[in-house]
Amino acid sequence: MKTELKRCGEADVDVLAAISVDTFVEAFGEQNTATNMEIYIQQSLTCDVLLAELRTAGSEFYLLIADGTVAGYLKINTGAAQSEPMGDSALEVERIYALTSFKGQGLGALMMNRAVDIAKDRGLDTVWLGVWEHNDPARGFYRHLGFEQFGEHSFMLGTDPQTDLLMKLGI
Template sequence: MNQSIEAVQLEEVEKLRTLSMFTFKTTFEHGAYTEEDFDTYFNEAFAVEQLKQELQNEDSFTYFFKEDNEVVGYFKLNINSAQTEPKGPDYLEIQRIYFVPQAQGGGKGKRVIQFAIEQANRLNKTKIWLGVWEHNAQAFNFYKKQGFTVTGEHQFYTGEVIDTDLIMEKVL
């Protein structure tokens, strides 16, 4: 199976939007969210204009993960002021890692983390951080195995629902 990581192009914004909404909903549909909560979040986080701004931000980098030239996931990296928390110039944030359900597993997450480390090194960053939902034990355990440790928490809003994300960091 041929795998590749490719930067999302501006003309692919609709594909990114569709994938973002689908993977987010399938990941969290068994939580305490209503359709209205999802719609509110999607209209803010995944609006076409919002995604275009992110794709044009020189401090944000969004990538498609492909298998045999088919998009099966995506992830987003942020530095400097594009980070969702003011972590400072030494940090690279992994804001999103999502795969379609049938493509989860098989080492893809490890490949994304390795890619993020390579980008952090290229950009002279010494730390990587991310937020993970406190109730997502599978993701939490994965990041822990990758060398991330909990350093704090922040709130994440999905419509009317307020969740706690654990902030996890890895020193490079």
């Protein structure tokens, strides 16, 4: 399979919004109410919201393209763009998603390796992320890559306060 991680620009916002919604619904739609999913999508995954994030200093999006198909995406944050204040030596993987039909093909590791490589290239020493406490496959994937839990924070999915476990990897 031919794969590419393409950095998103403003011209990619429609494609980014579509893959963001598709992967989020696939990942969490069955475990959450349709109302809370729709509220979250309207608050966080519209073209306008994503365009503002694309324009935020320290935030970067990458489209995962597999055999010519947009299969997922990666969002990283540094500096003040991080969702928690982790300092200037850390990189946050805020979002990392692949469509279900592409899972099990090493694409998650490909995206995570890109994030780690970016952090190393920039002289950073930590990569961190938040993962829903009930997302056992993702938590196992991150542990397999060497991430360790160091805390937690609240994540609002619509009107439902949920808990994300914070995990980090020293590099």
